Amino acid sequence: MIELILVSHGSFAAGLREAAEMILGEQEQVSVLGVYQGDSPESFTLKLEQLIDEADDPKNVLVLSDLQSGTPYNAGMVMALRKGSSCIAGTNLPMLLEILSLRDEAEMEELLQIACSTGKAGIINSSDLLANYRRKEESK
């Protein structure tokens, strides 16, 4: 099973895990780490490193971060370079749900691909949906 560490600004990571567990039930091997006002990037990176070191195999750890170039992402990428773990930016709930349901069997590379395409596909614009719907209704 691929181990997950959700990292974010503030409590987004903890909230995201809570939301996912509401839908899928309690999950194993999902840690969360938030950066808060006054935390330095260095101390955050150190905390993330400790979490990754506790994992059975760092190469089997996926860090899910909220925002590219933010402190949580930067720390996740530094770990990817140093420890061989993986990292995604722009994590959302559709992506996390997909990862949680596939991480038992999928290989890391495959999981990364699916996670990113699911995350993108989960972003919906109501105008597009309404326009499609109206077009269909009119053609009836």
Next chain:
Amino acid sequence: MSISLYRIDDRLVHGQVMTAWVRIYNITKIIVVDDLTTKNTFLCDVMKMAVPSGCNVQILTIAEAVPVIQASGANEKAIVLVKAPATLRALIDLGVVINEINVGNVGAGPGRKAVMRSTQLTKDEFDTLVGMSAKGIHIYFQMLPEAKSMELEKLKF
């Protein structure tokens, strides 16, 4: 001198925002000036990965940046990117000529106050900007090229 833009943004090089500025100015080179960042080689690598394609990036200390900025040729268009006003102040003190400063995103932190919605500054940082403005440097707040800009003079701390 071919520095197209001096920008303050505490995230330094990051995805969409940098891409937008790079496109509008046809930037071929990004010069990040931040003493602390240069010491973290892994973070430098991460930052280089976030650079829009077609762009070179150099991450330099203040002392290293001065000759690089002064020698930048007319055929390359560069952005100088810093985290805080004090870095630009230091460059000026070392002889770099700056005519215009774009202030972008600076996140919240201890002692910081929102002078714009996405720009949180300390009193010191704000005063540093005011000091540079008093010397004739045009300072404006603008997050993205297509966003509205706001002149420093219109803001209070």
